[in-house]
Amino acid sequence: MRVLRTEVALDDDALVTRAQAGDLEAYDLLVARHTASAYRTAVLLGAGADSEDVVQEAFVKAYRTLARYRGDGSFRSWLLAIVANETRNLHRSRGRRDGLVLRAAAARPDADVAGDGAFDAVLAGERRAALVEALRQLPVRDREVIVCRFFLDLTEEETARMLGWPRGTVKSRTSRALTKLRGLLDREGIRHG
Missing domain, CATH: 1.10.10.10 (Winged helix-like DNA-binding domain superfamily/Winged helix DNA-binding domain)
Incomplete structure (x- = not known):
């Protein structure tokens, strides 16, 4: 007999604890919950067309270092710090080019108005x-x-x-x-x- 799961919205702390114990579904939920803000962060900090790559790399690094997350701050701010660092790494690796910062944000006229x-x-x-x-x-x-x-x-x-x-x-x-x-x-x- 299969037990039905009740839909209970777990907070980030509960999901992190489960993910740290090896629950990949919990980490998938964290990724789903924070992808939009991670992407927005990368765009606004100047990753431009490389924002998706920055976000993907940030989530991979976050997963690899999840054991070091201690909950001193919110998971969101910890993750966004990783996104910011990845964006800075991107800037260093490709140099500073004119018009890079916020190019994706300016090119998104379809955003909510x-x-x-x-x-x-x-x-x-x-x-x-x-x-x-x-x-x-x-x-x-x-x-x-x-x-x-x-x-x-x-x-x-x-x-x-x-x-x-x-x-x-x-x-x-x-x-x-x-x-x-x-x-x-x-x-x-x-x-x-």
């Missing part, structure tokens, strides 16, 4: 394009902290862990980066909140 009607869609698209362009102009460290805090909604603590910075550095760099970003958007005449 807030508002109703064609006018709202066009306006939202123009604002998004201006934001992407302004973000491209920021220095790498400023761009990274903005992406972590506001595009990925990481806490200061998670951002500090992901970027390997002290929490105070995250706070001060976030403030300075936002000031720079606002200045760039003001020059373009884009309203911000």
Whole structure:
């Protein structure tokens, strides 16, 4: 007789514990749960067309080092730190080329657009394009902290862990980066909140 599984949403900690014990299905669930944010992280940090490769490599490395994950922070922030490191490795391996950062994000006009009607869609698209362009102009460290805090909604603590910075550095760099970003958007005449 087959026992029916009840659909219980396991939290990341439970899935990690099961995956560390060798449960591949649990790790598959973690991969499914975090692929979108890992991909978004890679894109926003500049992996561009190589984002899928970066994410795949990050999940492989995460699996290989899962035994070292101790749960000091969330699994998500631990994984996104690996994605960020893989993206940095990509930058080092192929060098810095103009227009690399956020190319995939700028090329995705099919992303969800807030508002109703064609006018709202066009306006939202123009604002998004201006934001992407302004973000491209920021220095790498400023761009990274903005992406972590506001595009990925990481806490200061998670951002500090992901970027390997002290929490105070995250706070001060976030403030300075936002000031720079606002200045760039003001020059373009884009309203911000």
